[in-house]
Amino acid sequence: MSYDFDLFVIGAGSGGIATARRAAEYGAKVGIAEYDRLGGTCVNRGCVPKKLMVYAAHFPHVFEEAKGYGWSEVKSSLNWDTMITAVNDEVTRLNGIYQRMLDNSKVELFHGHASFVASHTIAIGEQQITADKILIAVGGKPHRPNILGIEHAIVSDDIFNLKEQPKKLVILGGGYIGCEFACILNGLGTEVIQIIRGDKILRGFDDDIRTEIQQGMINHGIQLYTDAQLIAIEKTDNGVAISVGKGDTAETVYADAVSLAAVGRKPNLHNLGLENTGVKLHDGAIAVDQYSHTAENHIFALGDCTNNINLTPVAINEGRAFADTVFGGKSRFMTYENIPTAVFTSPEAATVGLTEAEAREQYGDSIKVYRSKFRPMYYTLAGKDEKTLMKLIVDEKTDKVLGAHMVGDHAAEIIQGVAIALKMGATKANFDATVGIHPSSAEEFVTMR
Template sequence: MTYDYDLLVIGAGSGGLAAAKRAASYGAQVAIIESEQVGGTCVVRGCVPKKLLVYASQFAHMYHYAEGYGWGAVQPSFNWNRLAEIVDQEVNRLSQLHEGFLDKAKVELIRGAAAFQDPHTVQVGDRTLTAERILIATGSEAILPDIPGIEHALTSREAFKLPRQPKHVAIIGGGYIGVEFAGVFNSLGSKVSEIVRGEKILRGFDEDIRDHVQGAMVDHGINLLTQTVVERMEQTEEGTTLFLKGDNAPETITVDAAVLVAIGRAPNTAGLQLDKAGVEMKDGAIVVDEWSQTSQSHIYAVGDVTDRVNLTPVAIDEGRAFADTVFGNQPRPVNHANIATAVFSQPEVATVGLSETDAIAEFGKADVKVYRARFKPMFHSLTGANERVLMKLIVERQSDRVLGAHMVGKDAAEIIQAVAIAINMGATKRDFDNTMALHPSTAEEFVTMR
């Protein structure tokens, strides 16, 4: 049978873009379908604009910290609309760059929403497209709870487009997105109430990390309402009123402009008509094997839509591995172990490998040794700020292998990236100890812990 394309990619986010360009470099005729801006969640409405907001919010502290180093006091002013404008400009610039990269790679960009008609056929508007192979890379979308008044809430998608800075923002959810936005709005001067169903934020992270960040957020003035749920929301003259249920929560709180829901994300498969393609699903995600192959041998899926490890670099590598395997005659699966990750909270979190809890579950408590360090970083010796760094290594006693590394503090993400190399190479605690420290630095603590 003759097809229109060797490969159709559905979704021009990180994974789809990586796969399309790599496949085209091997000589495949490729088209990529996208209904929104090219770049996907990370570039357009996720990690990139969010990190720019984090950078912007950190200047609020720097003006004060500078006084400890002899700089004169200043009264800075902040313009939310200006920040939103320049962040939007940067997002548009990056999106256009990605379009240019597709053009340079000779990948056809098709605008519109894709829907399967059969396993080899996709409908986009009034176009019917066929392909020998199809890759689904449609990412994920924010989950909204089923409560009365949820139509008054925002997700992270809309948070970047607020017409003005809220005086008081409520954030529902204690995952990394909620924690990051709480830090941003708090540092920019908004009052923040974060509502968390459980006892702690950042479920799934090491317990020491969770405790340390939660304590710091409270110290920074964030109103953290744990073991609390929102039962309903109503619009009032003052803004939006949230009706709460929890042992330590008030009956209501009212915010002037924004309720941000960040309780998690789900694979984005709406409208794809995967049943017509015969693609197997489980718990809302596309089921794939280690080669990102679905139940249909010619259809593949990468990134958040598979709900494996939902991180941008993982989606990129899955996309490239698919292209290398299928079109480049260089078969390789993706290694999903020991992936470094960061939370750009305030203070910042970075981690790689096993948490203490997971290490004990896998190896037994007797065979796990934990090294911890908590200290005031040198930078804050003159600022007067009560900031602390937490660093932690999880080690298997029998082999001396480092199983995990965790950090809370300034530049944690930059530091953990290098540590991840060592852990992926199987470094032992002795290897860490035998590495000469770089002094004075925070990072040296990873090679001097006793």
């Protein structure tokens, strides 16, 4: 049978675009559909604009810390509109780059919502397109919990479009998205209250990281309601009233403008027409094998819609592995061990490998943990009691480093390098034999005894 395309990709986020371009390099005729802006969550509503706002939130601290180094006091205020406009202008610039990348790769872009009408046929508006192979890369979307008045809450995507800075903000959720936005808005001068169901933020991360970041956030002025739940949200003349339950008691918290719901994301499968295919779901996500195959042999899926490891670089790697295998004759698949990740809170954190709890579960009593906690040199003259935590988890039987964790300035930049060592199977002896760069925080990773 003759098809319009060798490969058609639904979703032009980072994973979908990377896959389309790689397949086209191998000579495949490729089409891609996107109903929103190019680049997906990362470029438009996630990594990029969020990190730019992280930078913006750091300046007040730098102004204050500079006085310890002899600089005169700085009186400065934030122009929210200028910042948001600059952030969104950069996003628009990146959209243009993605468009040029697709054009240069001769990937045909279709603007509109794509859905299956048959296993080889995609409808985009009134147009129907056939493809030999189809890749689903539609990403995820924010989850809105079933709470009375939730329609009065914004989700994480909306924060980049606020016309005015909220003076007081309530954040629901203790995952990395909620924690990052709590720190961003707090750094920009908003009064922040964060509500979490458990006793600690960042479930799934190493416990030392969770404890250190949580205390750091509290020290920086974020009000944290632990072991609590949001009962209802009510619109008022002056903003919103949030009913918060804790045990058998409840109290009302008022915010001047909005309440940010940041309680996770779900695969974005609405109106995709999967019922017209043999694709199967597992826990609300598309089920795939290690080669990104779905239950229908010619349909593939990757990225956040499979709810595996929801990170942009993972989706990109999955996509390139798929293209190499299917169109390049180079069979390979994505491996998920020792994937580094960062949390851009204040303080910042980054991690690679096993948490201490995971290591003890897998390796038992052979685990040895090395920790170092100190005040970085930068803060001595600044007169601040900011701490950095570094942690290595080692299997004493093999001396292999199983996990590396850090809380502190530049954690992401430092752990990226450490991740290479773990990926190569480095031992504690390899770390010990490495000469440190002095004076730096990073040298602690090779001097811990």
